[in-house]
Amino acid sequence: MNAPTPSIRPATSRTRKKALATLATVVALSATAWGLYEWRVASHFESTDNAYVQGNLIQITPQIGGTVVAILADDTDFVKAGQSLVKLDPADAKLALDQAEANLGQAVRQVRTLYANNGSFDAQIKLRESDVVRAQTEIARATDDLNRRQGLAGNGAVSKEELNHAQTQLSNGISALAAAQAGVTAAKEQLRSNQTMTEGVSVEKHPSVLSAAAKVREAWLATQRANLPAPVDGYVARRTVQLGQRVAAGTPMMSIVPLNQVWVDANFKEVQLRHIRIGQPVKLTADIYGTKVSYDGVVAGMGMGTGAAFALLPAQNATGNWIKVVQRVPVRVTLNAEQLVKNPLRVGLSMEAEVDVSQQDGKMLADAPRESALVQTSVYASLDSGAAAEVRRIVAANLGSH
Template structure:
């Protein structure tokens, strides 16, 4: 094939003159300069007020369901992905032993109440015995006085011979016997008073319901009642069940994790920012977030509420050993806690571990620094409050039923309250 350059008739390529090349270069340079100026203005007015990261993930409390007593699992009432309410039964254990223990404790409490009642009844008996002994002492003292008068009347007559010596001897013997009887009665009175004081010590300053013996037996009933109630495991919080490991028929020990409940209405975002991005962050700054599961069409609004106590590497199972010969500096990341709007969570639910993109507006610098101590966020459950109240009602019902006629009316009201509950 022949080369076109060898053709003498081919037209030469047009050359670009320097006069036309210079304006083109100037135009390109001008456009580049304008783009740089525009980006610099955009960064100075907008971008520098935002810190972004895609190293952010949804977090939520992971509430473990653990038994407070050991036993054999008879029934499982919730499985993974089930949504449960606070206090809803999740697992039931064999309650046979707990029921027997409760029956023994209830019987012991009833017996104790009756024994303490007998102590208070004995106080009245001993008090009446003291009055009886006092009356006997008074009667015998009058006998002594009468015998003493008889002796006094006969002594002058015995000197004149009007009263025989034998009669005088009888009078003196009667006086001595009366004095001995008074001494015996006084000893019996002292013994009765000591016995009453001893019994009074057991009942002084308290009532039957508040007597230490009754309180001890009541505590045993409460303990047995709670052990019975704890054979049914309720959900501590409302949420979704996850990580169920328990099986029917399994013998479990107290404290063994059976499943978890995730309250998905309490989720937050843990955004891991580089340490160089934290300089201008403050508590309360607004955060814009996007979840990968919904894309850009759903935007969450949140705010910064706190900073983690350390970097992820510091709390790793195998932390980095930087004090070695070969060392490369790696920029660390610190978790920043971002609180989400509850209404947006309800409209577009999130799950633990979902990826998020977080952008913090750091323009506002009036808030507290991230190192400041934030307000404590307390958490509590009311799922177990009813157990204490029911145990107390059972104790009051047993005490009232063994207090007598007045207590029977109280016991009836307590039983009606338990039935309606």
Template sequence: MDKPDRTPTPAPAQTSKPARKRALLGLTALFTAIGLAYGGYWYAEKRFSIETDNAYVQGNVVQLTPQIAGTVLAINADDTDYVEAGQTLVRLDPADARVALDQAEAQLAQTVREVRTLYANNSTLSANIAMRQAELARVRADVARAEDDVARRRPLVATGAVGKEELQHAVTALADAKAADAAAAAALAAAREQLASNLSLTEGTTVENHPNVQKAAARVREAYLALKRSDVPAPVTGYVAKRSAQVGQRVQAGVPLMAIIPLEQVWVDANFKESQLQDMRIGQPVHLVADMYGKKVEYQGTVAGLGAGTGAAFSLLPAQNATGNWIKVVQRVPVRIALDSKELTDHPLRVGLSMTVAVDVHDRSGKALADAPRRAPLAQTPRYAGPEADADAAVNGIVATNLGRKTPPVALPAGRAPAAGAAAAKKPVHLVAVR
């Protein structure tokens, strides 16, 4: 029986070790090159880019609210509709406002005529004073004649040429004349007081500028504006959202009926950590990507301003870190970023969309906070202006009519039937024709 061969088998050739070493060295070199490249990129560019994905699109949400109370008769726009500034979106029932305007017009006309009477009374009272003066002069002449009669008859009584009875009649006539003198003097004084009282109501003013007329005119303007405001126009151009108005609904002044959002005026509020704000300045360029479009669409923006406080400071229930246990939480500060209007036209955004923001902080020459007040209004609308001038024209027409002057017809509010200033077209009104 043969013995087993216990001779050890020789080890395989180690030809694969150099190849493995070369592969490891290559990978090490590759990762080193990648690390160096990224380090160079970070040092040259990345460290100057501050990023956050805690950013959202914001915009002006303009509430459409009526200026008067009324019942909704018509709604001319719905959610997602595009509307232009000045377009009538909601129409309220104008019946109550029209009746109030008719009453105010009638009151103004009556007041003008009453004030005209005050001015006319000045002449009447002046004439009355002249008449009282003449009456007093006549009575005093009678007193002088009666005194002469008594003076002539008194010496003749002793000689018997004149009887005592005749003297007594003369004395009585003198007493009557003196009483008439006192009454005429009192009447003259009363007439002068009446004129002074009437002058106190008219002195230093005219019929048009009299306080009573101005008060009644203010009521006409108020009623005119209320009638004009029964049509609720769009204050800005934009898209309708959150419509709550319903036909037949009784609404009060100031209650939101719908919102209008001008999407061409949106911006981005990016909430950066407090540790990221050290190098951030107003005017620095910003690159933005919307989740809605993805990375294929990139927006170019500018830092418009940094918030004056953290979000927690303005929350409904601010943190009170002086009580109980305390855990530090990194705070965030909102940074407003202005967008390019042309890019918004090409790729419109919606309020509330998520954005990824990267601020380029290479240039740090700008200011961290604004140091000059805004010179122009942030937002304004001319859509509520104009009715005041129409109301003034209506008032002037009514005043001129009741002063007996001829004036041209007063123009009606634009877009309204001839009943704009009256109860109905068949009823003559001051706003339609002025005689």
């Protein structure tokens, strides 16, 4: 019989204990490392993949009604500010402009007549005043005649009929003087009434002329508004207008998306908002480019409510069975303009956002109003300049030698 082999259980037990000790050490070191990472690094960041690119969707709508006669831009086209997008039939607007111009010319000539009447009424006053002087002369002569005849009537040198005739002449002179004086008063009232229509203003600034000029500007603007320009640089999207379509004022035709003015709405859970402040830096990546392209952003503000609060059908948590759902609040993040030029984004793209919350000196809510316009355009500012020139031309043409 062979000799018994030595037992291997002690050796196996020692190996197992050693492996368990090693595993426990690794787990402890890993937990410690994770704790240190969470404390020193991860706790300084808040991240979410519930983030999307947003931008201004500028609707192109007509200010007047009309029939579409030309479409000059289509979906995906890039357009510059001021470039024509759609043209409407301008025939009705031109007819209204012609009528307004004729009314303005007539108003100028009527006002010129008012100014000319001032001189006419002044001449009438002088004429009536000369009538007064003539009537006073006639009264003086008739008075002398009557006095002479009354002195001669006692000795029979003058008949009673001749004396009566002299008295009649004096009465007629007094009546003529009263009529002449009344004529002077009437002429002065007419002049004063006419002067109230003209004093203090020139023909060009007369209210009647200004009212007619306003109608010309209105009609002129209508002719210009038959051409719809792009208010900003951007890309055409959602074109719905068709050639020959009769559109009313305010009908959406297409949209312009300025991709240089996009931002990101990152929807953070409510428990993540406690450390997020305005001005904190944000790192973003887009699914369209992957992790090889990153964007530098800044927290610009936080929404005033959760998505559920502003939903079309908000949740009614006070009715029926209730299950708590973690809410999210949109945080607006502005992007670096140079990075957008190099790697453009589109509205609605998915993003991943990571906010560095180590800086806690910022504000959670803005506490001052915006000092400048968010967006603006000067495309429409030049429309009225042509109207003003047209008004000046018509007024000058109807002023004559005034």
